Amino acid sequence: MTQRVGILGATGAVGQRFIQLLEDHPEFDLVCVTASGESAGKSYRDAAKWRVDTPIPEDVAELVVRETSPEAIPDDVDLLFSSLPSGVAAEVEPELCEAGYVVSSNSSNDRMAPDVPLTIPEINPDHLGLIEVQREERGWDGALLKNPNCSTITMVPTLAALDEFGLERVHVSTLQAVSGAGYSGVTSMEILDNAIPHIGGEEEKMESESRKLLGSFDGAELSMHEAEVAASCNRIPTLDGHLENVFAELTADADPEDVREAMRSFPGADLPSSPDPLIHVFGPEDPERPQPRMDRMRGGGMQVVAGGVQSTPEGVKYNCLAHNTIRGAAGASVLNGELLAAEGWI
Ligand SMILES: NC(=O)C1=CN([C@@H]2O[C@H](COP(=O)(O)OP(=O)(O)OC[C@H]3O[C@@H](n4cnc5c(N)ncnc54)[C@H](OP(=O)(O)O)[C@@H]3O)[C@@H](O)[C@H]2O)C=CC1
Ligand SMILES: N[C@@H](CC(=O)OP(=O)(O)O)C(=O)O
Incomplete structure (x- = not known):
């Protein structure tokens, strides 16, 4: 109908x-x-x-x-x-x-x-x-x-895929496109040949919204996810597509290939605008991806794209990207x- x-x-x-x-x-x-x-x-x-x-x-x-x-x-x-x-x-x-x-x-x-x-x-x-x-x-x-x-929605699907490894703490640094500030939001004199290491209210939104999205609802009340999230948000001179560097601390051991597989196989939704797969994952043979210009329109701009998955002493680090005015x-x-x-x- x-x-x-x-x-x-x-x-x-x-x-x-x-x-x-x-x-x-x-x-x-x-x-x-x-x-x-x-x-x-x-x-x-x-x-x-x-x-x-x-x-x-x-x-x-x-x-x-x-x-x-x-x-x-x-x-x-x-x-x-x-x-x-x-x-x-x-x-x-x-x-x-x-x-x-x-x-x-x-x-x-x-x-x-x-x-x-x-x-x-x-x-x-x-x-x-x-x-x-x-x-x-x-x-x-x-x-x-x-x-x-838009920055939160770029990262949260990848965190949901990591939850099976015991997501304990997340640090994320963003490289956000100028379209996120609206057509007249950032002047060319401010952003060309430059990067701006502050976007008002954005870090607080990423830190709180992520925990609500990953939280659980018992039919009456919603509980926030327990993971701590700390964000640093930066504006760079790309037009569309927010790229993010994520460092996740996990309670269980997670081999990078297990993490890639968890992201690759994370289910989409049976809805017209949901892409299949939800997360496109680049392997170690493509360490320079995802990139905003090349990857933001995957899945009609609705796919989240991840890559650069590597182990850290506490868990994993990786990069993720999504189109900020479409998926975001x-x-x-x-x-x-x-x-x-x-x-x-x-
Ligand atoms: N730009 C982006 O990439 C993103 C934006 N957002 C959010 O989406 C929202 C819209 O952003 P964006 O499209 O960039 O904003 P714009 O300024 O481009 O558009 C605002 C819209 O709201 C209308 N409007 C403004 N004031 C009033 C009013 N007093 N009463 C009724 N309508 C009004 C405008 O109408 P008119 O043309 O008549 O002024 C216009 O249609 C914001 O809350 C923003 O934070 C979220 C994610 C990304
Ligand atoms: N602040 C985002 C865009 C935005 O408007 O976000 P929100 O939907 O939270 O207001 C950006 O600069 O890229």
């Missing part, structure tokens, strides 16, 4: 990725786009400065952009994807959920709220059960579901929407 969907913040960088990913989607039909009051009332073509590398779908270009409020959105929309600035989302998303809409959101507000599921469908689909808790506590007919931060943003929300549909929440 096809579901009628909308995008909140559809004119922005992530909103445009949503439109690209929803074109020809087998389950979702895009019927509604919203943005700020500045854009509302204009055609999407006139409101959005289109910057994605495929043309605007003609039917979307003709849609009239709506205000971002419950009154402006048609009642028969089954699911809303959200790519609003987090301050705006923090106000509007709860109003929409209260009005009965189900929202699959990429914005960072409420990710760590104890009654808001933060999911990667291949890793913790059972956390969706938190929606029952959320509805009971908040009295909503709708629901709010979040996907994690719009693609993650679409995949969560597919999970909501498959599990009967919409």
Whole structure:
């Protein structure tokens, strides 16, 4: 069955990725786009400065952009994807959920709220059960579901694969693409011939969101994973694709080939946007991979790519990579929407 969907913040960088990913989607039909009051009332073509590398779908270009409020959105929309600035989302998303809409959101507000599921469908689909808790506590007919931060989602599938070796402590250092800061986020004068060893709030997000994603849900309450996570986040002059150097301390012995096999065989999800395999792993014959330019579009930008697995005295070290605006943003929300549909929440 096809579901009628909308995008909140559809004119922005992530909103445009949503439109690209929803074109020809087998389950979702895009019927509604919203943005700020500045854009509302204009055609999407006139409101959005289109910057994605495929043309605007003609039917979307003709849609009239709506205000971002419950009154402006048609009642028969089954699911809303959200790519609003987090301050705006923090106000509007709860109003929409209260009005009965189900929202699959990429914005960072409420990710760590104890009654808001933060999911990667291949890793913790059972956390969706938190929606029952959320509805009971908040009295909503709708629901709010979040996907994690783009740097977090790049690393967590590899950590989930390592969990069988007793994941105790994680140190990670990131090399993040400029698109993560949005189109006007970092000027060329700041980033060319340079690297910036700080991204506001990013380290805290990686450290807390990872433990929530890897945590367990007993049907009523969510417990965080016990592993300690310490992150150092850096911006570098790549366009798309976050590369990360991970050092994992494990309680069990783990040979690099066992680790590669655990990552290679980690199961995907039976959902249209989930790649198979979930993690592409380069072996010791390709020590220089993954690389952002060469590997970010694997699996349509939805695959996580790992390589450089080597033993350390405490466990293993390796590199991992994912496309930050596809697997790390719009693609993650679409995949969560597919999970909501498959599990009967919409
Ligand atoms: N850029 C990226 O790679 C990533 C971004 N994110 C997160 O996704 C969200 C969106 O990011 P991004 O697409 O880069 O942001 P943009 O600034 O490019 O887009 C923001 C969108 O929100 C709309 N908007 C702004 N203010 C309001 C308002 N007051 N009411 C209603 N709509 C409003 C804008 O509409 P208008 O055009 O009318 O101003 C636009 O559609 C953020 O929370 C960001 O942190 C997450 C991961 C990666
Ligand atoms: N901070 C990320 C992008 C982002 O907006 O993340 P979040 O979804 O947590 O707000 C980056 O710079 O690459």
